[in-house]
Amino acid sequence: xxKESHYLVRFDDICPTMxxxxxxxxxxxxxxxxVRPILAVVPDNxxxxxxxxxxxxxFWDQVRKWQxxxxxxxxHGYQHVYSNKNPGMLRLTAQSEFAGLSYEEQSSKLKxxxxxxxxxxxxxxxxxxxxxxxxxxxxxxxxxxGVPVISDGLWPWPFTEEGPMTWIPQQLWTFRSRxxxxxxxxxxxxxxxxxxxAWFGEMLEVYASRMTDVAxxxxxxxxxxxxxxxxxxxxxxxxxxxxxxxxxGLLLKAIGTKPEAA
Ligand SMILES: [Zn+2]
Numbered sequence: 433x434x435k436e437s438h439y440l441v442r443f444d445d446i447c448p449t450m451x452x453x454x455x456x457x458x459x460x461x462x463x464x465x466x467v468r469p470i471l472a473v474v475p476d477n478x479x480x481x482x483x484x485x486x487x488x489x490x491f492w493d494q495v496r497k498w499q500x501x502x503x504x505x506x507x508h509g510y511q512h513v514y515s516n517k518n519p520g521m522l523r524l525t526a527q528s529e530f531a532g533l534s535y536e537e538q539s540s541k542l543k544x545x546x547x548x549x550x551x552x553x554x555x556x557x558x559x560x561x562x563x564x565x566x567x568x569x570x571x572x573x574x575x576x577x578g579v580p581v582i583s584d585g586l587w588p589w590p591f592t593e594e595g596p597m598t599w600i601p602q603q604l605w606t607f608r609s610r611x612x613x614x615x616x617x618x619x620x621x622x623x624x625x626x627x628x629x630a631w632f633g634e635m636l637e638v639y640a641s642r643m644t645d646v647a648x649x650x651x652x653x654x655x656x657x658x659x660x661x662x663x664x665x666x667x668x669x670x671x672x673x674x675x676x677x678x679x680x681g682l683l684l685k686a687i688g689t690k691p692e693a694a
């Protein structure tokens with residue numbers, strides 16, 4: 433596995449008022465191809481941008497069903513409401529629900545978020561920060577609360593740091609052929625058309641033989657230490673990601689479209 437490229441898929445902003453029409457079709461594609469994704473579930477969504485359909489009353493039944501199918505359920509913040517413009521340790525976006533807040537404030541939010549999961553009989557398999565923004569205090573609290581995995585960062589390979597905490601990187605926002613590494617493709621389906629959903633199905637077809645899941649990644653990489661080459665490659669990837677998102681921002685501004693929600 434360490435000499436090949438492997439892909440994980442992640443869907444963010446999973447909540448009762450998401451785009452269910454697109455989701456039902458996406459779920460069918462995932463099941464057909466036997467792909468076990470990371471689903472980033474918002475415990476108590478208060479973000480109006482994530483209200484795009486009437487709430488589904490059986491939402492938590494669905495989450496429990498996905499977890500029972502071996503899909504990875506991540507805790508996606510607490511309420512998905514930004515407190516500040518702190519870019520956090522990954523410096524990818526300038527908005528955060530967590531980064532820059534005190535230990536007490538972050539701990540209170542994370543405990544409330546995990547209490548909702550516990551009340552619903554859902555295990556927090558991983559952490560996915562809204563807008564990729566969190567800091568070392570968030571990581572410390574996640575370790576204390578027993579969340580085992582962070583899905584984020586631009587490194588090519590997963591690694592485990594003391595605590596313990598295993599970082600499974602998330603470097604892509606669309607399917608792209610990449611060299612050896614574990615590549616997580618992050619998706620936001622709230623704005624997806626039928627055409628985009630069909631495209632996703634085609635991508636699963638193309639990448640089927642290289643798809644993996646969190647359980648497999650953990651078996652191979654848990655305990656691996658981060659190397660200086662990992663850090664170097666993440667820095668060059670960060671620079672490229674920033675340049676590209678700046679250029680895309682300029683383009684979207686020119687044609688009068690807002691970028692997708694994080
Ligand atoms: Zn989000």
